[in-house]
Amino acid sequence: MTATTALTQTVAVLGTGKIGEALLSGMIRAGWAPDDLLVTARRAERAEELRIRHGVRAVDNAHAAKAADTLILAVKPQDMDALLTELAPHVGADKLVISAAAGIPTTFVEDRLTDGTAVVRVMPNTPVLVDEGMSVISAGRHADETHLARAEAIFQPVGKTLRVPEKQQDAATALSGSGPAYFYYLVEAMTDAGILLGLPRAQAHDLIVQSAIGAAVMLRDSGEHPVKLREAVTSPAGTTISAIRELENHGVRAALIAALEAARDRSRELAGGA
Ligand SMILES: NC(=O)C1=CN([C@@H]2O[C@H](COP(=O)(O)OP(=O)(O)OC[C@H]3O[C@@H](n4cnc5c(N)ncnc54)[C@H](OP(=O)(O)O)[C@@H]3O)[C@@H](O)[C@H]2O)C=CC1
Numbered sequence: 001m002t003a004t005t006a007l008t009q010t011v012a013v014l015g016t017g018k019i020g021e022a023l024l025s026g027m028i029r030a031g032w033a034p035d036d037l038l039v040t041a042r043r044a045e046r047a048e049e050l051r052i053r054h055g056v057r058a059v060d061n062a063h064a065a066k067a068a069d070t071l072i073l074a075v076k077p078q079d080m081d082a083l084l085t086e087l088a089p090h091v092g093a094d095k096l097v098i099s100a101a102a103g104i105p106t107t108f109v110e111d112r113l114t115d116g117t118a119v120v121r122v123m124p125n126t127p128v129l130v131d132e133g134m135s136v137i138s139a140g141r142h143a144d145e146t147h148l149a150r151a152e153a154i155f156q157p158v159g160k161t162l163r164v165p166e167k168q169q170d171a172a173t174a175l176s177g178s179g180p181a182y183f184y185y186l187v188e189a190m191t192d193a194g195i196l197l198g199l200p201r202a203q204a205h206d207l208i209v210q211s212a213i214g215a216a217v218m219l220r221d222s223g224e225h226p227v228k229l230r231e232a233v234t235s236p237a238g239t240t241i242s243a244i245r246e247l248e249n250h251g252v253r254a255a256l257i258a259a260l261e262a263a264r265d266r267s268r269e270l271a272g273g274a
């Protein structure tokens with residue numbers, strides 16, 4: 001399927017919260033006509049907000065399930081069972097169902113819908129808002145190449161996509177799904193350090209954010225290993241090595257490994273909707 005064909009499909013976002021709206025805005029930037037997009041929300045005021053902000057139609061879940069060719073499920077994992085129970089009578093096996101919920105396996109979705117329904121699991125991240133998302137894609141039992149291509153036509157314009165076997169989705173969720181939060185946390189902590197060192201907060205924030213952007217672009221574009229890039233900053237008997245020694249003393253590397261392992265484990269726990 002070409003991107004043009006994909007753009008003529010009707011897509012519904014069910015449960016349009018933070019990630020659902022980020023994706024919706026990206027689809028509109030990428031050229032999807034608001035008339036071909038439907039959204040659902042639990043609260044009427046949220047539905048109205050989405051309609052005004054994006055010019056899309058806000059409908060109920062049953063209407064969306066019947067009218068759209070592709071359904072993107074973006075509710076919390078804990079709300080997925082109730083949503084699927086509501087949708088089941090209205091979702092024919094001709095639909096593509098994309099689940100963006102952390103931890104929820106494709107079998108969880110398939111088992112609650114008409115036998116044979118194509119399900120694709122996608123773990124996006126919030127930088128889809130600025131077309132720099134990372135969306136990790138896996139096929140369910142009944143999803144073939146055309147379904148994966150339809151999912152990619154939605155997620156590729158808003159960043160990178162990567163296909164992985166579904167067994168790697170919990171790890172991907174820990175790395176890239178939650179990943180932006182770790183960087184925000186680091187920026188917050190380093191800005192506090194700037195305050196301690198006597199800089200005004202706004203200036204400390206700008207220095208750290210621009211350093212993060214520069215480092216990220218070098219990581220992406222230079223093709224160099226991060227160790228090499230770090231070594232280029234680390235002068236003999238200089239400032240950087242003094243900081244690195246403190247990071248090692250405080251176990252920051254081990255803390256990051258443990259943190260991502262905890263995120264992976266939580267994703268696994270969510271598999272049952274816990
Ligand atoms: N935030 C992120 O960075 C990412 C999130 N995800 C996944 O996306 C999903 C949503 O996360 P997030 O956007 O953060 O959460 P939000 O709470 O912001 O969004 C979920 C939305 O679903 C709505 N909702 C719940 N039940 C229904 C229903 N039956 N019908 C219609 N709408 C419903 C909620 O309404 P109400 O507000 O009234 O409760 C809410 O607006 C999760 O499964 C998460 O794992 C995946 C990747 C990244």
Ligand SMILES: O=C(O)[C@@H]1CCC=N1
Nearest residue numbers: 102173176177178179
């Ligand atoms: O924190 C969460 O559970 C979701 C999934 C990945 C990012 N946010």
